[in-house]
Amino acid sequence: MNELLDSYAEVAGRDVxxxxxxxxxxxxxxxxxxxxxxxxxxxVAEILRKLVPMMEALGLDVKxxxxxxxxxxxxxxxxxxxxIQGFPVELSESMLxxxxxxxxxxxxxxxxxxxxxxxxxxxxxxxxxxxSFCPNRRGKWVWRCHIDCSRPYRPVWKYLKKWIQDxxxxxxxxxxxxxxxxxxxxxxxxxxxxxxxxxxxxxEEEIMGVFDQFGLKPDLxxxxxxxxxxxxxxxxGVIEAYKQARKMVPLQxxxxxxxxxxxxxxxxxxxxxxxxxxxxxxxxxxxxxPDAHRTINALQRxxxxxxxxxxxxxxxxxxxxxxxxxxxxxGGDTGGIRLQxxxxxxxxxxxxxxxxxxxxxxxxxxxxxxxxxxxxxxRLVLENxxxxxxLREYLALMIGVLHGLEDRIDMVx
Amino acid sequence: MAEQSDDKSPLxxxxxxxxxxxxxxATGYSAQNLRxxxxxxxxxxxxxxxHHFWGRFLEPQFDEPEYSNDFSAWVYHRLNxxxxxxxxxxxxxxxxxxxxxxxxxxxxxxxxxLYENEFVPWTRADEQFYFVRSQIVVLDTGRYLEIxxxxxxxxxxxxxxxxxxxxxxxxxxxxxxxxxxxxxxTGWGDTYNDLRLKLRAVDxxxxxxxxxxxxxxxVLEEYFVGGNS
Numbered sequence: 001m002n003e004l005l006d007s008y009a010e011v012a013g014r015d016v017x018x019x020x021x022x023x024x025x026x027x028x029x030x031x032x033x034x035x036x037x038x039x040x041x042x043x044v045a046e047i048l049r050k051l052v053p054m055m056e057a058l059g060l061d062v063k064x065x066x067x068x069x070x071x072x073x074x075x076x077x078x079x080x081x082x083x084i085q086g087f088p089v090e091l092s093e094s095m096l097x098x099x100x101x102x103x104x105x106x107x108x109x110x111x112x113x114x115x116x117x118x119x120x121x122x123x124x125x126x127x128x129x130x131x132s133f134c135p136n137r138r139g140k141w142v143w144r145c146h147i148d149c150s151r152p153y154r155p156v157w158k159y160l161k162k163w164i165q166d167x168x169x170x171x172x173x174x175x176x177x178x179x180x181x182x183x184x185x186x187x188x189x190x191x192x193x194x195x196x197x198x199x200x201x202x203x204e205e206e207i208m209g210v211f212d213q214f215g216l217k218p219d220l221x222x223x224x225x226x227x228x229x230x231x232x233x234x235x236x237g238v239i240e241a242y243k244q245a246r247k248m249v250p251l252q253x254x255x256x257x258x259x260x261x262x263x264x265x266x267x268x269x270x271x272x273x274x275x276x277x278x279x280x281x282x283x284x285x286x287x288x289x290p291d292a293h294r295t296i297n298a299l300q301r302x303x304x305x306x307x308x309x310x311x312x313x314x315x316x317x318x319x320x321x322x323x324x325x326x327x328x329x330x331g332g333d334t335g336g337i338r339l340q341x342x343x344x345x346x347x348x349x350x351x352x353x354x355x356x357x358x359x360x361x362x363x364x365x366x367x368x369x370x371x372x373x374x375x376x377x378x379r380l381v382l383e384n385x386x387x388x389x390x391l392r393e394y395l396a397l398m399i400g401v402l403h404g405l406e407d408r409i410d411m412v413x
Numbered sequence: 414m415a416e417q418s419d420d421k422s423p424l425x426x427x428x429x430x431x432x433x434x435x436x437x438x439a440t441g442y443s444a445q446n447l448r449x450x451x452x453x454x455x456x457x458x459x460x461x462x463x464h465h466f467w468g469r470f471l472e473p474q475f476d477e478p479e480y481s482n483d484f485s486a487w488v489y490h491r492l493n494x495x496x497x498x499x500x501x502x503x504x505x506x507x508x509x510x511x512x513x514x515x516x517x518x519x520x521x522x523x524x525x526x527l528y529e530n531e532f533v534p535w536t537r538a539d540e541q542f543y544f545v546r547s548q549i550v551v552l553d554t555g556r557y558l559e560i561x562x563x564x565x566x567x568x569x570x571x572x573x574x575x576x577x578x579x580x581x582x583x584x585x586x587x588x589x590x591x592x593x594x595x596x597x598x599t600g601w602g603d604t605y606n607d608l609r610l611k612l613r614a615v616d617x618x619x620x621x622x623x624x625x626x627x628x629x630x631x632v633l634e635e636y637f638v639g640g641n642s
Binding site for chain 2: 015016019023150172176180185187188334383396399403408410412
C-alpha cells in the first residue's frame with residue numbers, strides 16, 4: 001500500500017483504507033480535474049491538498065487547477081459568498097462582467113485539460129461558469145458547494161443558478177443546504193484531516209505550554225470557544241454563560257479567534273467582547289494569526305470542555321476538531337452542530353447562555369460523564385467525519401454519476 | 414479468508430464477501446408539520462423510505478438510537494408526538510411485502526394521529542425533516558469464506574460496508590428477509606439451524622455497524638469456538 005494511504009490507515013483503520021481501494025477499482029486511470037480559486041488558505045484548499053494525493057494514490061489520474069482572477073473578480077465572488085449565506089448583496093454590472101471575463105479567460109487556458117477529463121469537479125461559485133465555456137466536454141461535471149446555502153439571497157442565487165443548472169450533479173454539505181436544481185444533488189458532509197497541524201497528536205509539553213504562553217492557570221478548569229468574532233457565533237453569550245457558571249464553579253474561559261478582518265461588524269463585535277470580558281481576569285480573548293493551527297490544536301487539547309454556542313452555523317468544523325480531541329462539546333442547537341453533538345452523548349445542545357452554564361456546571365461536577373462523552377465524541381468523528389469518509393463519498397458519487405439515477409449500482413461482475 | 418476454490422454443490426458455494434457504500438442525495442421534499450410529513454411520505458421515491466429505515470446505518474449516528482428509524486426520531490424530537498413516534502418505531506420493514514406497503518403503513522398511522530388531533534403538530538423552520546434518498550454501490554471484495562467455520566475469523570475482518578450489505582441490506586434481498594450469513598448456512602441443511610436462529614435473534618436496529626460486527630462475531634465465536642458446533 002502507498003505510504004500516504006498507510007498513514008491514514010494508522011489513524012482511520014486498515015479496513016477503512018481497504019474499502020477505499022476497492023471502491024477506486026472501477027475508477028482507476030480516470031482523468032479527474034478539481035478546480036477552485038486558491039491553492040493556499042481556506043477550507044477548500046485545505047481539503048484538496050490531501051484529497052488530490054489520496055485520489056492519485058488510489059490510481060486515479062488527478063489534476064488540481066486554480067483559477068486566477070482580478071480584484072474586481074474577487075470582490076464579486078466575495079459578494080456571492082455572502083449572498084449564498086443569506087446576506088442581501090447588490091452586485092454591479094461591471095463586477096458581473098469581471099466575473100464572466102475571468103471565467104472565460106481561465107476556461108480558455110484550461111480547456112484542453114477540462115474537455116478531455118472524465119470528471120471535472122468545480123468548487124464553489126468562483127469557477128462555476130467554466131462548464132458553459134467548454135462546449136466539447138466529454139466527461140461528467142459536478143459542482144461542489146462548500147457554503148451554507150440554506151437561505152441564499154434570491155436575486156444572486158438566481159444569477160448563479162443559470163451557470164450551475166447544466167452540471168450533471170451538484171454536492172451540498174447538508175440536506176438543508178440543497179437547492180432546487182434540474183440534476184441530482186448529492187449530500188456530502190465536510191471532514192477534518194486527522195494528520196493536519198490542526199488535528200495531529202501533540203506532545204504533552206506542547207499542550208501544557210499554552211498555559212504559560214497565554215497566562216492561563218493550570219489548576220483551573222478551562223473552557224474554550226474557537227471562532228471568528230461574529231454575532232452568529234455568539235461570543236457574548238459564551239461570556240454570559242461563563243459568568244453564570246462561575247458563580248457555582250471556579251473556571252477560566254478562552255475565546256480564540258482570527259485577527260482583525262476587513263469586516264467592520266467583526267471589529268465591532270470584538271470590541272463588545274473585550275468590554276464584556278474586561279473585569280474578568282479569567283476570561284482571555286486571544287487574537288491568533290490565521291496559521292496558528294498548532295496553537296489552536298494545543299488549546300483544544302488543553303481544554304476540559306469546548307463550546308460552540310452558535311446561533312447559526314454551517315457545519316461547524318471547530319466542533320469536529322474538538323470532538324476529535326476527545327472533548328465534549330456544548331453547542332448551539334443549529335445547523336451541522338446537530339449532526340455532531342448528540343445531546344447527552346457527545347455533548348449538549350443548548351439554546352441560551354443559561355443552558356450552556358447549566359451544562360458546564362454539570363460536566364465539571366461529573367468528570368466521569370465528561371470523559372465518557374469525550375470518548376464517544378472522538379469515536380463519532382473517527383467513524384463519520386474524517387477525510388477518509390469524505391473521499392469514500394466522492395468515489396461513490398463518481399460511480400453514481402456514471403450510472404445515472406439508479407438506487408442500486410452493482411459493480412459485481 | 415481464501416481465494417475462490419473448486420466447484421461445490423450449488424447450495425454450498427463459498428460465501429462471496431461483498432462490500433458496499435452509500436451516498437446520500439436530496440429529494441427536494443421537506444416537512445415542517447405532520448401534514449406536510451404525510452404528504453412527503455406519499456411523494457418521495459421508494460429509495461427515500463428505504464434510506465430512512467436502513468440507509469441511515471451508514472450515516473452519522475450514535476450507538477444508542479432511541480428509535481429504529483429516522484421518521485419516529487423526528488416525530489418525537491421535533492413534533493413532541495411521543496405516542497406516534499412509538500407507533501412508527503415498531504414498524505419493521507421486513508414484516509411487509511415491499512417498500513410500498515411500508516409507505517402505506519407509515520401514512521395510515523400518521524393519518525390516524527391527524528384524525529385524533531384538533532391541531533397539526535409543527536416545528537420550527539430550522540428543524541424540518543428533509544427526505545433523503547441514497548445510491549448504494551455494491552462491490553466484490555474478491556474474498557470468499559469456504560465453510561461456515563471460517564465465519565468467526567472472517568466477520569471481524571469485514572468492513573462496516575460489508576456488514577451493512579450482508580446483515581442489513583440482505584433483509585430486502587433474501588427470500589426469508591434475514592441476513593446473508595443465515596441464508597448461506599441453509600445450504601448445509603439442518604446442521605446449522607441453532608446458529609441461524611441465534612443470528613436471526615440479533616436485533617440490528619439499535620446499534621452501530623461496528624457494534625453489530627462485534628455482536629455477530631460474538632455469536633459466531635460462541636458457536637464455533639465455544640464448543641456448540
